[in-house]
Structures are given as structure tokens and as C-alpha cells.
Amino acid sequence: MQGLLLDSDYLKRRDPPAMRLFVKKDGEVISVLDPNFRHYFYVTSEDPERLAEAIGNVEADRRGEKVTPESVEIVEKKLLQEPEETVKVIVGNPRDVTPLRKEVRDLPMVIEIYEHDIPPSRRYLIDHELTPMEGVEVEGEFREIGEGKELIVTKPPEPVGEVEEELKIMSFDIEAYNPGGDPRAEKDPIVMLSVADNKGFKKVLTWRDFESTDEYVEVVENERGLIERFVQIVKEEDFDVITGYNTDLFDFPYLEERADELGIELGLGRDGSEITSQRRRFETVTNVPGRPHIDVYALVDFLSRMGAIRLINYTLENVYEHVVGETKPDFEKSEISEAWDSGGVEGRKLLKYSLSDAESSLELAEEFFPLVVELSKIVKQSIFDVSRMTPGQLVEWLLVFEAHRIDELVPARPAGREFKRRQSKSYVGGYVKEPKKGLFENLVVFDFRSLYPTIIVTHNIDPATIDCDCCGSEESVRAPNLEYEFCQNKRGFIPETLRDLIEERADLKRKMKNFEEGSRKYQSLYNSQWALKIIANSFYGMLGYSRARWYSNECAESVTSFGRHYIKKTIEMAEDEGFDVVYGDTDSLLCRLKEQDRGNVDDFLEKVNEDMPGMMELELEGFYKRGVFVSKKRYAMVSEEGKMEVKGLEFVRRDWAALAKKTQEGVLKAVLRGGSPEKAAEIVQEVTKDVKQGRVDLEDLIIHTRLKKPIEEYESEGPHVLAARRLKLHGEELEPGMTIAYIVEKGSGSISDRAIPVSRFENRSYDPDYYIDNQILPAVMRVMEVLGYSEDELRYEETKQTKLGAFESC
DNA sequence: TTGAAG
DNA sequence: TAATACACTTCAA
Numbered sequence: 001m002q003g004l005l006l007d008s009d010y011l012k013r014r015d016p017p018a019m020r021l022f023v024k025k026d027g028e029v030i031s032v033l034d035p036n037f038r039h040y041f042y043v044t045s046e047d048p049e050r051l052a053e054a055i056g057n058v059e060a061d062r063r064g065e066k067v068t069p070e071s072v073e074i075v076e077k078k079l080l081q082e083p084e085e086t087v088k089v090i091v092g093n094p095r096d097v098t099p100l101r102k103e104v105r106d107l108p109m110v111i112e113i114y115e116h117d118i119p120p121s122r123r124y125l126i127d128h129e130l131t132p133m134e135g136v137e138v139e140g141e142f143r144e145i146g147e148g149k150e151l152i153v154t155k156p157p158e159p160v161g162e163v164e165e166e167l168k169i170m171s172f173d174i175e176a177y178n179p180g181g182d183p184r185a186e187k188d189p190i191v192m193l194s195v196a197d198n199k200g201f202k203k204v205l206t207w208r209d210f211e212s213t214d215e216y217v218e219v220v221e222n223e224r225g226l227i228e229r230f231v232q233i234v235k236e237e238d239f240d241v242i243t244g245y246n247t248d249l250f251d252f253p254y255l256e257e258r259a260d261e262l263g264i265e266l267g268l269g270r271d272g273s274e275i276t277s278q279r280r281r282f283e284t285v286t287n288v289p290g291r292p293h294i295d296v297y298a299l300v301d302f303l304s305r306m307g308a309i310r311l312i313n314y315t316l317e318n319v320y321e322h323v324v325g326e327t328k329p330d331f332e333k334s335e336i337s338e339a340w341d342s343g344g345v346e347g348r349k350l351l352k353y354s355l356s357d358a359e360s361s362l363e364l365a366e367e368f369f370p371l372v373v374e375l376s377k378i379v380k381q382s383i384f385d386v387s388r389m390t391p392g393q394l395v396e397w398l399l400v401f402e403a404h405r406i407d408e409l410v411p412a413r414p415a416g417r418e419f420k421r422r423q424s425k426s427y428v429g430g431y432v433k434e435p436k437k438g439l440f441e442n443l444v445v446f447d448f449r450s451l452y453p454t455i456i457v458t459h460n461i462d463p464a465t466i467d468c469d470c471c472g473s474e475e476s477v478r479a480p481n482l483e484y485e486f487c488q489n490k491r492g493f494i495p496e497t498l499r500d501l502i503e504e505r506a507d508l509k510r511k512m513k514n515f516e517e518g519s520r521k522y523q524s525l526y527n528s529q530w531a532l533k534i535i536a537n538s539f540y541g542m543l544g545y546s547r548a549r550w551y552s553n554e555c556a557e558s559v560t561s562f563g564r565h566y567i568k569k570t571i572e573m574a575e576d577e578g579f580d581v582v583y584g585d586t587d588s589l590l591c592r593l594k595e596q597d598r599g600n601v602d603d604f605l606e607k608v609n610e611d612m613p614g615m616m617e618l619e620l621e622g623f624y625k626r627g628v629f630v631s632k633k634r635y636a637m638v639s640e641e642g643k644m645e646v647k648g649l650e651f652v653r654r655d656w657a658a659l660a661k662k663t664q665e666g667v668l669k670a671v672l673r674g675g676s677p678e679k680a681a682e683i684v685q686e687v688t689k690d691v692k693q694g695r696v697d698l699e700d701l702i703i704h705t706r707l708k709k710p711i712e713e714y715e716s717e718g719p720h721v722l723a724a725r726r727l728k729l730h731g732e733e734l735e736p737g738m739t740i741a742y743i744v745e746k747g748s749g750s751i752s753d754r755a756i757p758v759s760r761f762e763n764r765s766y767d768p769d770y771y772i773d774n775q776i777l778p779a780v781m782r783v784m785e786v787l788g789y790s791e792d793e794l795r796y797e798e799t800k801q802t803k804l805g806a807f808e809s810c
Numbered sequence: 811t812t813g814a815a816g
Numbered sequence: 817t818a819a820t821a822c823a824c825t826t827c828a829a
Contacts, residue, residue, distance in 0.1 A: 390817060390818065392818035393818085429821055430820065432822075538819095539818085542818050544819045545819070547817055548817090548818075556820095586820090630823095632823075633821075634823070634824095705816090716828085717828095718815075718826060719826075720816090750826080751827090752827075
């Protein structure tokens with residue numbers, strides 16, 4: 001049988017333990033079991049023969065039960081590409097790995113233990129080279145169990161490439177009774193639960209009748225009825241994928257605790273089994289066997305960390321509006337219990353809101369699901385796992401897969417002393433040229449296409465190729481101004497893996513040109529190339545990350561050193577060409593062109609690229625009409641099409657009041673589009689006047705700062721810390737990652753003393769002087785100062801007639 | 811005024 | 817649980 005590999009897990013509690021694959025074939029999902037797979041780990045030694053014998057005799061204790069290795073073999077593996085006779089310890093049950101490893105660790109002949117930290121479900125996919133969300137071929141015999149059946153494999157499953165199978169994607173959302181603001185799972189019941197899927201199914205369950213005429217509303221008897229009906233719906237509709245917004249942190253844990261309280265089994269699994277929640281360091285994740293659970297919030301969080309989405313608050317409402325471009329109904333959270341109690345119109349409004357949550361998170365899930373599928377196909381781990389991975393983990397699991405293919409041993413993640421040692425190390429990053437400050441016209445921007453990835457590939461940067469024994473110093477290539485040299489004989493597996501990704505992406509981008517933008521095929525190619533880009537761009541960061549398996553400070557340091565070398569060299573060449581280089585940062589340079597230079601741009605690119613080795617390539621990013629340069633990392637430009645691009649300035653930062661940002665934006669537009677600093681000066685005076693006279697919207701005075709750690713851990717009492725403490729005093733829960741919104745109140749004392757959370761600001765009045773002196777003027781002066789204006793010329797003083805300084809044109 | 815924390 | 821560079825505000829010694 002061939003079908004789509006939808007989900008997979010390892011059943012360690014079964015007897016015998018078995019790997020399970022959920023395979024979708026012609027609309028039906030079949031549970032495929034492989035009890036023949038054996039988990040294992042590797043041990044290296046000076047004397048593998050003797051060690052193998054010793055390990056064969058090891059006995060360990062697993063909770064009072066005696067465990068021994070099932071078998072021990074000597075296998076040929078590689079360590080940094082060098083052959084290594086290695087002892088493979090095969091276990092009967094994956095749960096034996098930890099106790100056995102502890103015993104083995106203490107044997108005298110052991111050098112190092114490898115791959116004990118790879119979970120069996122991931123191990124299985126890697127060893128069989130299966131690709132989740134693609135096809136798999138299985139062969140075996142069916143066995144009846146309970147109401148269903150299982151296929152017991154008689155030979156190992158094999159990958160078979162793409163297969164077509166439609167998926168039923170469902171999204172759900174719960175509303176809980178919350179008289180005190182936040183619902184308390186131990187006593188506050190779930191009052192509503194909404195479900196929507198991509199085939200048009202929708203349902204709102206409620207246990208109070210608000211006499212709604214909407215056909216999707218179903219009134220059940222009580223909370224118990226609601227949860228039981230939900231389980232029944234999931235079974236009847238047989239969804240393939242379960243999603244929701246913040247379901248890992250809120251909906252599932254809450255549902256679990258309520259079900260526990262009422263003694264209900266949450267048998268949402270495809271085999272009727274209960275959901276399992278797994279506590280990780282910072283969060284809890286919920287697994288629904290056979291129905292991959294994807295939390296849309298985790299995806300949004302991932303994209304926001306990468307800078308693909310940039311918002312002040314990542315609420316469902318905000319994200320939906322940003323992504324879909326429409327507003328969804330919102331409901332004041334604190335009024336949920338009131339609406340529930342009072343019923344009528346308010347109750348019906350709550351029903352609509354509840355459904356809209358499920359429907360809009362479904363829309364977001366459909367938007368991001370293709371990306372997750374592509375990431376999953378590249379990394380070759382399940383969509384459940386991949387949707388929760390950081391960029392570094394994506395690279396790492398792809399490398400674990402590639403390492404297995406070439407028999408390379410996978411290094412363990414560091415712990416203890418090794419981790420501390422790595423953490424204490426640092427290295428120099430990208431080169432940033434001090435900008436020429438001021439307003440410039442007629443600009444051109446060049447940048448290196450994927451600078452760090454192409455450096456890694458071109459110079460073969462890899463822990464196995466650094467300072468090799470095979471090349472003399474004449475053959476190998478030295479990192480600029482460093483002692484490290486890179487082998488030119490053998491290729492590293494990291495640069496080789498990366499090269500494949502980059503070439504595959506280039507290929508997809510070529511194919512995209514044959515399809516219309518927005519067409520299905522185009523979108524699918526777009527998502528594939530996007531996934532490849534995300535992973536390719538994370539290789540460098542992974543090399544410098546102290547918790548990474550393939551961490552190499554030397555490699556990371558070499559990458560940035562090559563980067564500095566190439567950008568500096570290119571800046572020099574641009575200057576030799578007669579270009580006036582205004583600014584440069586890491587992989588880009590920005591030049592002011594004289595009229596006659598325009599025709600030389602292509603010649604310059606050609607000249608630079610002739611010199612560039614391997615995959616490296618300088619590209620033309622674009623032409624800009626004007627730009628104002630303030631300092632390193634802070635500037636704004638306007639393209640020839642009139643599009644404004646702002647970097648580093650207050651305008652793009654969330655920890656500044658909107659008022660300061662809007663004023664700065666106005667100033668930048670006046671200067672860049674109109675070329676008129678005089679107009680800019682007028683804007684500033686206008687706004688400061690409004691602030692003094694109290695004619696501003698409170699919304700525009702809010703400053704947002706995100707809590708980075710638990711409130712108790714803050715040593716210094718900054719404004720957002722004190723504002724957060726005030727929230728806590730009034731019973732609000734504080735968590736790292738939360739955004740604190742505050743306004744500075746009029747009065748005396750430090751700014752922190754006067755930082756009032758927005759929710760408690762009520763009838764207070766804001767401090768006009770703070771907003772003028774600490775928000776508007778600094779933001780605006782940043783720009784105006786380089787144009788030759790002084791603060792006095794911009795400040796609105798009651799009657800003083802302002803004189804405008806001479807505008808120094810460039 | 812300056813350094814640390816953010 | 818991907819990297820460094822950089823500018824800047826606020827507090828507190």
C-alpha cells in the first residue's frame with residue numbers, strides 16, 4: 001500500500017513496543033505498526049572489541065527492573081569524516097537507553113557516547129529515510145483491534161515521493177467563565193467551544209440557550225456535555241489536522257484540566273486514545289495521536305522572530321488583520337462572564353465571537369500550513385515537531401538526517417562544563433561602516449546574495465575541514481586575519497548540505513517565473529523556496545550557537561571574517577570606480593551616484609563578480625531617490641517609486657510612543673519625498689503645540705515594552721518594570737513575553753514612578769513635558785540634527801517666532 | 811558624570 | 817534552545 005505519511009509516533013508502552021505511522025490512503029487513515037524496529041546508541045573506544053564485550057555484560061536498573069542490551073555490534077562509522085570503529089548498543093525498549101547509558105558511561109574504555117539523545121520516533125524516520133507529508137510504501141498484514149484495524153508491517157517502509165491526498169484541517173477555540181479577569185481552570189467552567197474546518201464544517205457548542213437562530217449553534221446540557229460532544233465531533237468528522245490559536249498554552253491545557261475535574265476522557269486521538277501533554281522547558285505541548293496538532297500562535301511567533309511579521313501585540317485579532325487584511329469581531333475579554341450571565345443580545349454576540357475565533361485561526365492555519373509542510377519535507381521530521389522548532393533546531397535535525405546518510409556520528413548537545421566553556425566564548429561579527437551623515441540624493445544599493453551561506457559553501461567551512469591534516473598551507477584557504485585554514489580536498493557535509501538547499505531554491509525560483517503570481521502552483525513553489533531560505537539562512541547562526549551539536553566558534557568566526565573581508569574589498573573597489581560610498585553594513589553597500597555614474601553600475605557589478613570566488617555574488621538591490629543618514633544602523637531612504645524604507649529609527653521601534661513615531665514619520669516624508677526640511681520643522685511645532693494644549697489621543701502616548709523575564713528577576717527598575725508591578729498589584733498575571741503598555745503621568749519623581757499601565761490610567765493626565773522632551777524631540781532631532789537644525793528651532797514656545805536655519809542642500 | 815541594565 | 821553590532825534611555829552610584 002502507498003499513502004501519505006501524515007503523522008508518526010513511537011509506542012514505548014506497548015508490548016512489544018512499536019513505531020506507528022498514520023498513513024492516509026484514498027481518504028482513509030490507516031495505522032501502521034512496526035514492532036521490528038530497535039532503538040540504539042553508539043559508543044567509541046580505543047579498544048572497541050573489548051568494550052563491546054564489556055557492554056554485552058552490562059546490567060542496569062530501570063525502576064527496579066533489570067535491563068540489558070538486546071545486542072551489541074561493532075560498526076564502521078565516521079567521526080569528522082575519519083573512519084571510527086564504533087560499538088553500536090541495541091536495546092529492546094527505548095526506555096532502556098537512559099539506564100544503560102549511565103552504566104556504560106562508567107566503563108573504563110569508553111571515550112564518548114553518541115546519539116543516545118535522539119528520540120525513537122525521529123530515529124525511525126531518519127533511518128528509513130521517510131519524508132513526512134510525502135508518500136510511503138508499506139507492506140504487512142491487517143489485525144483487528146477494538147473497532148478498527150492496524151497494519152503490522154512485514155518489511156521496512158520505504159519512501160515513494162509525492163502523493164496527492166486532501167487533508168481535513170480543523171481549528172477550535174474555547175471560551176471560559178472568567179469573573180475575575182483570567183479564568184481559573186480548577187473552578188471556572190468552559191462555557192463555549194467552537195469548531196471550524198476547511199471543508200465548511202462549523203459549530204458552536206454552548207450550555208446556555210441564548211435563543212440564537214444560527215444553525216451552527218448547538219445547545220448542550222452542561223460543561224460535561226460540551227466536552228463530550230466535542231470529542232464526539234472530532235471522531236465523527238475525523239479531522240486530519242487540529243489547529244487553534246495559542247492552543248498549546250491555553251485551550252488544550254484548560255480543556256485537559258476541566259476534563260480531569262469532571263472525570264471525562266479526552267479521547268481525541270485517531271485510535272480513540274487520550275491526548276498527551278508534554279512539559280518542555282518554557283511551554284507545554286499537546287499531542288493528539290494521528291491528528292497532528294499545530295498551534296498557529298507558535299508559527300506566528302516563529303515568523304515574528306524571523307522578522308517576517310512585525311506587530312506590537314500578537315493577539316489573534318492583530319495577526320488576522322495583518323495577514324488577511326480584514327478585521328474580525330473582537331470581544332472585551334473581561335466581559336465574557338457578564339455576557340454569559342446576562343444572555344440575550346450579549347450572549348448571542350459572544351457566540352458569534354467564539355465562532356469567529358475558530359474561523360479566523362483556521363484561515364491563518366491555512367495560510368501558514370503549506371510552509372510547515374515544506375519545512376517538514378526538507379527537515380524530514382513530522383509537522384507536529386517541525387511547527388514547534390526554532391531555526392537552529394530545523395538545521396540541526398536536517399543535519400542529523402544527512403549525517404546518518406554518510407555514516408557520520410552525531411555529536412551530543414553540550415551540557416555542564418562544555419556548555420559553560422562555549423558560552424564564555426565570543427567572536428567579531430559583521431563590518432559596519434560609519435555613515436556619512438546628512439541628506440543625499442541619487443543613491444544605489446548593492447548587496448551580496450545570501451552572504452554567509454555562500455561563504456560557508458564557497459570556502460568549505462565545516463568542523464571537519466578546518467585545519468585538516470591533508471592540505472599543506474599552500475592548498476588550503478585561510479580565513480582573513482585568522483589562523484584557521486579550510487581544506488580544499490574533501491568537502492564538508494555542512495557546506496554540501498547547504499549547497500543543495502541553495503541550488504534547489506535557485507531552481508524553484510526559476511520555475512516560479514513560468515507561473516502566474518497568485519496561482520496555486522506559484523504559491524506552492526513560493527512556499528518551498530521560502531522554507532529553503534529560512535533553513536539556509538540559519539546555518540551560520542547554528543555554528544555560533546553554544547547549545548548546537550555542530551557548534552564551532554572557529555567556523556562561525558571564520559564566516560564573519562570572510563564577510564568583513566569581502567564587503568571591505570567591495571567598498572574599496574566602488575571607491576576606485578569613483579563611487580562615493582555613503583554607508584555599508586555586513587553584506588551591503590550604498591553609494592551616491594553622480595549623473596555620469598549611472599551607466600557604470602552594471603560594469604562595476606561585472607568587475608566585482610569576476611573577482612568573486614565560488615557561489616558568491618554581488619547584486620544590484622535598487623536605486624533610491626534620497627536618503628537621510630543618522631548613524632550606524634539608523635537611516636531612511638525613499639525609492640524611485642516613492643516607497644520609504646526606514647532602518648533602526650524610532651519609527652520602526654515599538655518601545656516608543658506612536659506620537660513620536662508618527663511625528664518622525666511626517667518629518668522623514670517631508671524631508672525625503674518633498675525634500676523640504678522647512679515643512680518638517682512646521683510639523684514638529686504643530687505637534688508639540690498639540691501636546692502642550694492637551695489635544696492628543698491617549699492611544700498615541702502608549703509606550704510598549706515586552707517583558708523579557710519574570711518580573712522578580714529585574715534588577716533595575718525601569719518604567720516598564722514598575723508599570724508591570726502595578727499591574728500585578730491589581731491581580732494581573734505577568735509572564736515573560738507579555739507586552740506592557742504604559743503612559744507617563746504628570747507629576748514629580750522618576751519616570752518609572754510615573755509609568756502607569758494603560759488599563760489603570762483612567763482619569764489621570766499625561767506629562768506633556770515628558771512626551772515633548774523625551775519622546776518627540778529626541779526622535780525628530782535624530783533626523784533634523786544631521787540636516788543642521790537645532791532643538792531650539794523646533795520647540796514650540798508660547799509666542800516666540802521661530803527662525804528656520806539655512807537648509808544645507810547636498 | 812558614568813556604568814550597568816534594559 | 818540560531819549569530820553579532822549598534823544606538824539609545826533610564827536608573828542609580
